[in-house]
Amino acid sequence: MVDRYFGKVVRVSDEYSVVVNVGDNHNVKLGQRFLLIGIGETIMDPDTGETLEQLEIVRGKVSVTHVQEKISTLTSCEVERDRDTKETRRQSPNTLTALTKMFGDGESVTEVTKLGVERIKPLSNPQPGDFIIKL
């Protein structure tokens, strides 16, 4: 294996987690972060025709969540956030405000911004044989 690649994916648990072939024997620590990459097409220099290298396709950033002697479980650690939503609340006038309406000041309008929910970003199509690079 090339020095750049620290380990290889041996199993894809789900869209958030993968198992790699390095563990305590390679001094993997809990919380350690890696970049998960797949190997793509070979890139050639169009000017010289020289073969440069294979494109590394970024699947996502992962962190170690469980370490065993020869394997480790890595889970996506990138966060994505839903879009913020704006909510407008109009309060109808009651008796007291009816009086104030007479003077030109009627219903009250409240605009509330609801922050989008944060969630863990799923990995982008992880495959067995993908590699991890130390971050």
Place this chain on the structure above:
Amino acid sequence: MLKKIGSGVFSLSGAAILIGVIGGISSVVTIFMNTSEQVSVKWVLLSVILAVYMIIILLKIAHDAVDAGKPLPAFERPFKFVPDVGVFVIHKNENFVMNTIVGCYSQEDGIDRLAYIGTVLLIQSQLIQIKILADLEVLKSIPVGPDELKLIEIRPVVPLESLQRLIRQEHENG
């Protein structure tokens, strides 16, 4: 490189140095060697070949040293677009640092316009991947062909106004 060496050698100072060096060597040689003595041609040939080898090696070292000292350009032209992952591929250049924001400028009819804002997604041993973060809708479609890609210049510089627009957009989209 050769032009530089040529202009250096065939100059007034170069000629003066050359005359000085030849004079110095000949005076040293005449002190220690008998110049009237006949020597075999094989020794002359050997010394000429060794001298030529030395000159070639030194020229190569000088050439590499000049190349290494050249500053890298502050821009790169993409030579490939990978649609599956939405990245431009450029040659490795130390001006592009991981996770930094870059600008992709379209150069058409002599006009330089910021077309995309991107980020340095991954630095490989010979390549750099630039992921497009925002399409400023300057171009109708993302350039894919080699001729279209030649009109794009990627620089590690983005105008503040465009950056603020991107931040606003990111904030709205969450």
